[in-house]
Amino acid sequence: MLVLAILLGIAQLSWQFDPRQLLFTDASEASSTSPFDKGFDSLVEDTLAEWQTPGLAVAIVHGDDTWAKGYGYASLNGSRVTPHTLFNTGSTTKSFIASLVSILVDSNTTYKDITWNTPFSSLIRDDFVLPDAWATEHITLADALSHRTGMPRHDFSWLNAGPNVTVKDITRSMRYLPLHHEPRVEWEYCNIMFSAVSYALETVTGESTGDLLRDWLWRPMGMNQTFYDWSVAQACVRKDKDCELATPYIWNNHTQDYVPEAIATFPPATGAGGTISNVLDYTRWLRRLINGTAPLSPEGYRAITSPHSVMFAELPPYTGPVWYGYGLIMGIYRGLKVIQHSGSIGGYTSNMLVIPDKNWGVVTMQNTDSPAQSILWLKLMDDMLEVPKEERFDLDTLMREQRAGSAAAREARRHALYPDLPSIPIPPVLPLTRYEGNYSHPAYHNITILLNAPSHGAVVTPDGNSGLPLYGTSPTADLDTVVKLTHASGEHWIVDAYMGAWTRDYSDMMSRAQFEVAACGVAEMLGMQIEPEIEEYLWFV
Incomplete structure (x- = not known):
């Protein structure tokens, strides 16, 4: 389901609300040839209502034509989505970072010694250090851009670092983070490696990533409402009436209401994400991804859209393998090559496809x-391809089945974490108050364990205080990161971690944790299985 989520731009699922009367608005100029006809408008209305989605913008390019339209609310205070509404576009940023590298590689003069296969060790040697010496010396720009470095996501490391974290900080933290695979063995999505690419670009050129994106890509394409800094985007809002930031929301299934995310606490741009834009500006990028025209060179376009890592041997709705290029995902749909990438962070979700x-x-x-x-x-894609109704991929039904089975899936996951628990769990060694305190890790930073649930936007789920829960928060974390520890047996606990307001009945990660209690009766370390696929615990002291 992870790969499907990446392909389809689905971060998490929310449900059980029908604000139908609230959500629908036409925010574009219609034409007789527009694909946004009354039937599509009606489908949008129903879909946004069923899936508790306040607002959505969509744009299509076909030949020389461009259509764009906004639906619903940019903010629940009443402002509506238009084609100019700004959203954080998350990991679609990766295609821009890969394109910057392509321009660097194209240079025959200033950067003539840099190729796709240049290792990080020759660019940022003192800062790029991994737990494995061979990986440190040999991992290249191409490895990072195609997610074949062996490093897993480790997203909580940079999300918990605070608002002043830099791409250099993220890069240097990787020496404390375990690899999951040998390099070049498996495709595994890893945001922090794109931060290393961003830092290498800045080191080589002497310019910030934001300036490079603006000067090398966005301005040449006329993407004048695309930004890499919240303050610059907000300046556009203040001076341009067409420029408005959408407010991101997370649906609270218990109170049947929306919880807004605080944009001010969003992570800074990291190379893996950070672009703020609108659907109209992105149509200019779609045309480059269709035609491979400037500012991309033919060689650069071929490089970023060629297969470099196999993501999955087979994954509907695509036929056959799905592969990763450089910052882009590709597959075959009904005999046609599709190029795409999605993005998601803190309530913002996007997808681009050509x-x-x-x-x-x-x-x-x-x-x-x-x-x-x-x-x-x-x-819209199936309509354009005139796919018969009976042959279309039924994502609606798949998502409803996922929703209906979510509680059972979570319970099965919990059982899989500790399949051999005693029928009567062994109580913790210490009173719960003795586990409270501050714990730290060199890459995952600080976490404060508390007996009481945090009050900042938190909701105690219907289990109340069952399971002896403890809560972990961080004063520097982005996206209101919260960790809930539910007692399993002895010093063993189940971790539910939430990135963003933890008001949902599902978490972003579920794994194991263990306290290390000293002979003197002090809880001196907390070990957490931060990456669910890695058995190894990371220890917070």
Whole structure:
């Protein structure tokens, strides 16, 4: 399901609300040839309502034509989505970072010694250090851009670092983070490696990533409402009436209401994400991904859209393997090559997709995590291809089945973490108050364990205080990161970690944890299985 989520731009699923009367608005100029007809408008209305999605913007390019439209609310204070509404576009940023590298590689003069296969060790040697010596010396720009370094996500390391974290800080933290695979063995999505690429770009050029994106890519393409810094985006809002930031929301299933994310606490741009833009600006990028035209060179376009890592041997709705290029995902749909990438962070979700052979592309942006945008762009793609109804990929039903089975899936996951628990759990050695305190890790930073649930936007789920819960928070964390520890047996606990307001009945990560209690009766270390696929615990002292 992880790979499907990356493909379809689904971060997490929210449900059980029908604000139908609130959500729908036409924010574009219609035309007789527009794909946004009354039937599609009605589908949008129903889809946003079913999946608790306040607002969505969509744009299509087909040949020389461009259509864009906004639906619903950019902010629940009443402002509506238009094609100019700004969203954080998350990991779609990766295609821009890869394109910067392509321009660097294209240079025959200033950066003539840099190729896709240049190792980080020759660019940022003192800062790029991994737990494995061979990986440190040999991992290249190409490895990082195609997610084949062996490093897993480790997202909580940079999300918990605070608002002043830099790409240099993120890069230097990797020496404390375990690899999951040998390099070049498996595709494994890793945001922090794109931070290393960003830092290498800054080191080599002497310019910030934001300036490089603006001067090398966005301005040449006329993407004048695309930004890499919240303050610059907010300046646009103040001076341009068409420039408005959508508010990101997370649906609270218990109170049946939305919780807004605080944009001010969002992580800084990290190379893996950080772009702020609108669907109209992104149509300019879609055309480059269709045609491979400037500022991309033919060689650079071929490089970023060629297969470098196999993501999955087979994954519907695609036929056959799905592969990763450099900052882009590709597959075959009904005999046609599709190029795409999604993005998601803290309530913002986006997806861009092109079919070069049809000279067609679509981009969607919305202000909550839900399948709504994916249901809609799949519909638009199938309409363009005139796919018979009975042959279409039924994402609606798949998502409803996932929703219906979510509680059972979570319970199965919990059982899998500790399949051999005693029928009567062994109580913790210490009173719960003795586990409270501050714990730290050199890469994952600080976490404060508390007996009482944090009050900042928190909701105690219906289990109340059952399971002897403890709560972990951080004063520097972005996106209101919260860790809930539910007692399993003895010093063993179940971790539910939330990135963003923890008001959902599902977590972003579920894994194991263990306290180390000294002979003197002090809880001196907390070990957490931060990456669920890695058995190794990371120890907070």
